[in-house]
Amino acid sequence: MKKLADMECQKTYKTKLREGAYALRYEEQEGVEERWGKINIIIQDICENTLGRENNTRKEWISDSTWKMIERRKQTKGKICTTYARTSKGKELEKEYVALSKEIKKSVRRDHRAYADGIANEAQVAANQGNIKVCSML
Secondary structure, three states: OHHHHOHHHHHHHHHHHHHHHHHHHOOOOOOHHHHHHHHHHHHHHHHHHHOOOOOOOOOOOOOHHHHHHHHHHHHHHHHHHHOOOOOHHHHHHHHHHHHHHHHHHHHHHHHHHHHHHHHHHHHHHHHHHOOHHHHHHO
16 A cells, blocks of 8 residues: 555556456456456456555564564464364363463563663664754655
8 A cells, every 4th residue: 555655556556457447347257246256356466466565564672682582373273163162182282382482572571672772772872962863864
C-alpha cells in the first residue's frame, strides 16, 4: 500500500484496472461466481505486477539468536500440526512450543530494551555535545 502513495505507480495501477474492467465488459460469463472469479484473478495479477509482493522485513532491534528461536518455534508448530495432539509425542511438542514461546518473549523484551537503551545513550551523547539535530532525528 505504501507504493500507492507514489503518483506514477498510482496512475499505472488505475489504468491497468480500467483495462482489466474494460476487457471483462465484453466477455460473456455464465454466472456470477465465474464473473467474480475472473475479477478476482485480474485484480490479483494487476496488484502483483504493479505493486509487487510485500516484503516482510525484519525489525532491526531483534537479534539473530531471537530470529533463530522464532524459526525453531515455527518448525515445532508445523510438527504439532502434523502429529496427533493426544499422543505423548504431541504433548511433548506442545510443551516444547510453549517453552520456546516464553523464551522468545523474554529474548524480544531483552532485545528491545537494549535497542531503546542504545538510542537513549545516543541521544544523551548528542545532547551533551549540543547537537540538537541528532537528538531530534532519534
